[in-house]
Amino acid sequence: MFRFFENLVDPYTPYSESDAPPKRLYPFLMAYAQPFKGVFWLAAIMSIVVAAVEVGLIWAMGWVVDILTDDPATVREAHGTTLIALAVFILLLRPLLQAFDVLLLNNTILPNFGTLIRWRSHRHVLRQSVGWFENDFAGRIANRIMQTPPAAGEAVFQVFDALTFALAYVVGAVILLSDSDPRLALPLIAWLGLYALLMRWTIRRVGPASQRASDARSQVTGRVVDSYTNIHSVKMFAHHDREIAFAKEAIDETRETFQAEMRIYTIMDMSLVVLNGLLIVGVVGWALALWMQGAATVGAVAAATALTLRLNAMTGWIMWALTSFFRQLGVVAEGMETIAQPIDLVDAPGAKPLEFKAGEIRVEGLSHHYGRGAGGLDNVSLTIKPGEKVGLVGRSGAGKSTLVKLLLRFYDVEQGRILVDGQDIAQVTQDSLRLQIGMVQQDSSLLHRSIRDNILYGRPDAGEEAMIAATRKAEALEFIQDLEDPQGRKGFDAFVGERGVKLSGGQRQRVTLARVILKDAPILLLDEATSALDSEVEATIQDTLYGMMEGKTVIAIAHRLSTIAQMDRILVMDRGHIVEEGSHESLLAAGGLYAGLWSRQSGGFIGQDAAE
DSSP states (O other): OHHHHHTSSOTTOOOOOOSSOOSSHHHHHHHHHGGGHHHHHHHHHHHHHHHHHHHHHHHHHHHHHHHTTSOHHHHHHHHHHHHHHHHHIIIIIHHHHHHHHHHIIIIIIHHHHHHHHHHHHHHHHHTSOHHHHHTSOHHHHHHHHHHHHHHHHHHHHHIIIIIHHHHHHHHHHHHHHHHHOGGGHHHHHHHHHHHHHHHHHHHHHHHHHHHHHHHHHHHHHHHHHHHHHTHHHHHHTTOHHHHHHHHHHHHHHHHHHHHHHHHHHHHHHHHHHHHHHHHHHHHHHHHHHHHHTTSSOHHHHHHHHHHHHHHHHHHHHHHHHHHHHHHHHHHHHHHHHHHTOOOSSOOOTTOBOOOOSSOOEEEEEEEEOTTTTSSSEEEEEEEEOTTOEEEEEOOTTSSHHHHHHHHTTSSOOSEEEEEETTEEGGGBOHHHHHHTEEEEOSSOOOOSSBHHHHHHTSOTTOOHHHHHHHHHHTTOHHHHHTOBOTTOOBGGGOBOOGGGTTSOHHHHHHHHHHHHHHHOOSEEEEESTTTTSOHHHHHHHHHHHHHHHTTSEEEEEOSSGGGGTTSSEEEEEETTEEEEEEOHHHHHHHTSHHHHHHHTOBTTBOOTTOOO
16 A cells, blocks of 8 residues: 555656756746646545545534433434434544545655756755855755755645645635524635734745745854865865864854744744634634524534634644745745756767767867956867877966866856867767766865775776786785774775865875776876875886877876876967977977976976966
8 A cells, every 4th residue: 555655756757857947936846746646636635525525524623512401212212314324424434534644645645756856956956066055065966965855745745734724624614604594604715814914924034034944054064064075185284173163154144044933933833823713713713603593503602613623723833834835935046046056067968979989189279267257267279189299388277177177068168169089078978078088187086885886887887807906006906905983894896085084195096096997998197196206105106107108098187297298299388378399309309398397396386486
């Protein structure tokens, strides 16, 4: 039974991805709700049916009170069958209706709706560009991905469990009282007007207050996760108190926004007590007055009293459900600030996979300043022949990394274009471009998974032998065989910790090298690939790197000039321009910037005080 309801909707059902999700709340939720349309209609109908049954039971109890004015024999003879049917309905049919309603809510909607939103939101966020992630806290992004789905699920739950039920119940109550005596409905209608005013006052305030509180909570998460992620820097600079103060500022803002939210609920609760007193006195007192005038039966008074007491008990729940509904919508609205952002870097319409031929890279009039009008690259043009090995040299900020990021299409170029084998990379699919490029970065962070998972990330379909061969070439096999994590997993099964923190810098770099060796892409980008290695390991790895370069088009960024001295050609960059190019020997002979950098190196690194 449970499995049937749990499988009514598949949260992973195929859908058409949108690069620009709706920015308004209702269309945003409706886009996610499409697979649930039929279930939502059924849940709404069942909520109304359950409310009608509850109101009908109160009417039935009033009818029972009225027939008790006859003698028992008459009641048994005239109403015995009806009473038995009523008992059967209460014992059998009513539980079945309630069960069907609860199963739809608890087992079909709640687990699957939140799962669908979390799944699709995560897919959407992963499609965002590198630059998009660089502009926000990873912790805040993750927090919004995690808190938005349950908030949306809770909002939907309140619609069918409380709001639809409450609306149907109130309508049924008015009909029931009007059926007994139309005048009995008057105090209830007056009370409903006052209740609606209180509800309106609460709703207008609780949504924005909830959104502010939710945003403050996300800010706390972002700051705390930022401290944890950079715990080495926190400890190294002895900034424990500084981080505590940094977090306390956000935590205190969260407390203040939550206090403001709770004040609204306190005012609502106090007002509700007064309104409920008016409801009880108004309806029951009016019913008693009509009974004294002979205009209402005892059963009508009993039904009015039961109905009023039931409404009195329900009003707090209804108001709380309604405010919870809008509070959860506030959380969803805050989450939309991340989830509903359009994809800022997309494949061109009709983009086709890159057809790799030889590996020629041509850069034409390339300018990119990250939207600032300065920095980055300025009108760079160059051609790298298939299989050519090119070194990039220049001080920090010269534009080397920008060129590499644009080649990977982590950003769209602002001016000019980059072509691989004559194909504009802006017109091919991003995945097909990056599959043809292997890159070893200076910051070799790893996934918090096993060594095996990290190496196979380069080529998931590679076998064990290929993985071990790549590990051996990267001089990593020996230390991997000696690894063991706190859970007792050893060797290739050992987990490396967040960003590979359990490994040394040199070990992380060698795992990264093994991953790129295994990928065996025809274009190779090296960004300070051996910077984290000691001299002895570097000397061994250099031979591996040169072996990797055979038959590939290579771009290598280096501050340690000796690592690129054997390149076919060296490009010297300064302030976004290529100012020199040639072989190591020719550049030294020219006596320009490269020669100056070479002469000023200490231990093989570019001096920070090198003159232009």
